[in-house]
Amino acid sequence: MEKERQAFVTAVLDTAVGPVPKVATRLGPVDHWGRVLVRLGIGRMRYAIEPGLYAVGNPDGKSPIFVTANYKLSFDQLRGALHKKQAWILVLDTNGINVWCAAGKGSFSTGPLVQSVLAERLAELVSHRTLILPQLAASGVAAHLVRKECGFAVWYGPVCASHLPAYWRNGFKASRRMRRKEFPLAARAELIPMELVNAGKWAIPLMLVILFLNSLLTPESFGLDGRAGKTPLPILLLSSGIAAGSILTPLLLFILPGRAFAVKGLLAGILLNGILFWENYRAFTGEPPSSSAGWLLISLALASLLAMNFTGCSTFTSPSGVRKELRVALPLQLAAIAVGGALWLSSLL
Amino acid sequence: MSASYLKNVASLVFVQEECVGCGMCYEVCPHGVFVLLEGKARIALPDNCMECGACAVNCPVGAIAVQAGVGCLTAIVNSLLRGRKANGR
CATH class of the missing domain: 3.40.50.11600 (Rossmann fold)
Structure with missing residues (x-):
C-alpha cells in the first residue's frame, strides 16, 4: 500500500x-x-x-x-x-x-x-x-x-x-x-487468546479423533443411551490441561510457586484438576481406573508443557534458563504423555 | 512483583577493569542487572539477566559478553536438536 x-x-x-x-x-x-x-x-x-x-x-x-x-x-x-x-x-x-x-x-x-x-x-x-x-x-x-x-x-x-x-x-x-520491563496481569492476559488458538490447532482435531474412537468402542458413552451432554473424561482432562498451562499459569504467574515454568504449570494443573475432581468426582470414578489415571497424567504433562511454552512470551526468562529447564522437563513431560496414552489404550482393550 | 527466573544460569560476563563508566549497560538493561558505583558499572542482580544482549551490544569498550538469543521454546528445541545432530556427525 x-x-x-x-x-x-x-x-x-x-x-x-x-x-x-x-x-x-x-x-x-x-x-x-x-x-x-x-x-x-x-x-x-x-x-x-x-x-x-x-x-x-x-x-x-x-x-x-x-x-x-x-x-x-x-x-x-x-x-x-x-x-x-x-x-x-x-x-x-x-x-x-x-x-x-x-x-x-x-x-x-x-x-x-x-x-x-x-x-x-x-x-x-x-x-x-x-x-x-x-x-x-x-x-x-x-x-x-x-x-x-x-x-x-x-x-x-x-x-x-x-x-x-x-x-x-x-x-x-x-x-x-x-x-524496567514489567509483565503485569493485563499484558499476560492479552497473550492468552493466542496461546489458546495455537493449542486449538492440535487439540481440536485430537478431541474429534478421541470422540470418534469413544463412539466406536463404547457407544453408550457418546450419549446414545440418552446421557447426552456428559463430557467424556478425555475431553474434560485435555481441556483442563490446556486451561491450566495456557490460562491459569499466565494469570497466576507470580503467585504460583517455583522458578521453572514447567513447575508452575504442573502446580496449576494439580490445582485445576483438584477442583475438577472435587466438583465432579463421578466423571473420574465412572471411568476404568487406568483410563482416569492415564488422562490425569496427560493433563498434568500438558499443563507443564504449555506453561513452559509461555517462557517464549515472558519478558524475563533467559534462553540459558529455558534450555536448562527444557532438558529436564521435556523428557519427563513426553514420557508422562506416552505412559498416559498407553494406560488409556489398555483400558479400551 | 518479582520477575526472577532460574538462578545461576545466565551467561553474562563483565570485565570491570575495562569499564569506562559510560552507564549505557545500566541504561539499556530492562531488568536492573547493572548499577553504577564510583564511576564504574557493577553487576548487582545477575539472576535477573534474561540474556537479551542489550548491554553487550551497547558497551563501547566491549567489556560485557553474553550469549544472547531468542527465548522462544520452539527455537531452542530446534537448536538443541540441530546441536545433537551436529555432534552425532
Whole structure:
C-alpha cells in the first residue's frame, strides 16, 4: 500500500526532504479491532505499515525524532503516546515484527537504522542530531556505532510508549521505573487468546479423533443411551490441561510457586484438576481406573508443557534458563504423555 | 512483583577493569542487572539477566559478553536438536 494512503494518515506535509505523511494520534475503532484480531492470530503477518518517515502534529527542524518498528501495534502505541505533540517518526522495516523481537533477530539493528537515517535524509530535515529509540531496541542497536556511522546520537527512551509524555516532560530523561520491563496481569492476559488458538490447532482435531474412537468402542458413552451432554473424561482432562498451562499459569504467574515454568504449570494443573475432581468426582470414578489415571497424567504433562511454552512470551526468562529447564522437563513431560496414552489404550482393550 | 527466573544460569560476563563508566549497560538493561558505583558499572542482580544482549551490544569498550538469543521454546528445541545432530556427525 502507498504510504500516504494508509488509514491513519490525515494529511501530507511539504518538507525539506519532500512530502511526509502526517498521522492521527487518536486511535480509531479500526485500530482497536485490528489489535483484537492480531491477538487472536488473525492476519498477524499482514499487520505491517509502510516503513519511512512520518509526522505528528506540525513538526519542524527542532522536533525530536522517534524511531519504531513497522509492526502496527508498536507504531500505534507510539503515535497514540505523542498526542498533541510535534514530532517525527521514523519507521524501520522489521517485516511487521515488534521492536523487541526485531531487535533480537537483527532487523531492528544498527545497519538498517543507519541506512534509513541516510535514505530519509534526516540530516537535512532537522538541525539536531538525536534519535530517540525505544529502550527495548537496544539489544539490536549499538548507540556508539550509529553515531559513528551517521552522526546521530541514540537516546534510549522508556520501555513503554505510554511513559513517553512523562519522559518528554522530564527533559528526555528516563526514570528507573521507565527503564524496567514489567509483565503485569493485563499484558499476560492479552497473550492468552493466542496461546489458546495455537493449542486449538492440535487439540481440536485430537478431541474429534478421541470422540470418534469413544463412539466406536463404547457407544453408550457418546450419549446414545440418552446421557447426552456428559463430557467424556478425555475431553474434560485435555481441556483442563490446556486451561491450566495456557490460562491459569499466565494469570497466576507470580503467585504460583517455583522458578521453572514447567513447575508452575504442573502446580496449576494439580490445582485445576483438584477442583475438577472435587466438583465432579463421578466423571473420574465412572471411568476404568487406568483410563482416569492415564488422562490425569496427560493433563498434568500438558499443563507443564504449555506453561513452559509461555517462557517464549515472558519478558524475563533467559534462553540459558529455558534450555536448562527444557532438558529436564521435556523428557519427563513426553514420557508422562506416552505412559498416559498407553494406560488409556489398555483400558479400551 | 518479582520477575526472577532460574538462578545461576545466565551467561553474562563483565570485565570491570575495562569499564569506562559510560552507564549505557545500566541504561539499556530492562531488568536492573547493572548499577553504577564510583564511576564504574557493577553487576548487582545477575539472576535477573534474561540474556537479551542489550548491554553487550551497547558497551563501547566491549567489556560485557553474553550469549544472547531468542527465548522462544520452539527455537531452542530446534537448536538443541540441530546441536545433537551436529555432534552425532
